[in-house]
Amino acid sequence: MKSYIEKFKGIHPGIILDRELKKRALSQRPFALSIGEHPQTLNAIxxxxxxxxxxxxxxxxxxxxxxxxxxxxxxTYFDINEEKKKLPQNTPNLSIIRSSLFWDTDINKIDWIKQSKAVIQRVFERGNELEINEIKHFYGTATINEAMKKIVVEPYTVYSKTEKKNAVL
Known part of the structure; x- marks a missing residue:
């Protein structure tokens, strides 16, 4: 039983049941009637x-x-998983975000709410797809759109060798 639970922990038991019925070539309706339940109930599950x-x-x-x-x-595990999704998080999943993105600070001391704009800009500029998706999940679209509006992108300027010597950088 333990391996069965570990394997399917967090998945709705109805999906596991559907898989089990298909594996045993059992139809839902006759199965539901055989256990004394309405077929619609079993189907919804x-x-x-x-x-x-x-x-x-x-x-x-x-x-x-x-x-x-x-x-x-x-x-029960499915219900726990659903409730965890509802809880507000203080930090994004740090196992997904590389600490090297924040080389100039301790990643564990970042105030993810107060410094949201800087974090979003840094991850969108230097992060990979997984990191960007985690930041999108953590902050949500509205916060990200607001932070990205404030980015000022300076166009790159190409100088000739003589212009480069005289340019103030």
Whole structure:
């Protein structure tokens, strides 16, 4: 059971159930009727549109020969994962962002909210696609658009050798 849970932790149990039914070549409707549930209920669960309650989970586990509590535990892990997504984060996922992007400061001491404009500009200028996506996820489109408006891009100037000597840099 543990490996089954570790493998599918955070995934809606209905999706796992749908996979299991297909693997065993079982149709949803006859299966639902065999456990005494409405086919529409089972369909909503397998689509991930409805949570799997404990009583239905026990019926399914008994019928499929799964360890007792497997689907209920998967539902709990799914619920935990969904709640974590709702919590405000203080920092982006630092395992995705290279500390070398912030060579001039300690990445763990950055105030990600107060210094959002500088962080966004730095990552968009020097970051890779994963880092940019993490910053987009953390700050959201509105904050990024606001920060990017304030970037002043100076065009590069090409000087000839003589102009370069006389140019004030």
């Amino acid at each position: 397998t689509k991930g549109k409805r949570n799997l309650n404990t009583s239905i989970a026990l019926k399914i586990e008994r019928k499929l020969g799964l360890d007792e509590g497997t689907l209920a535990i998967l539902q």
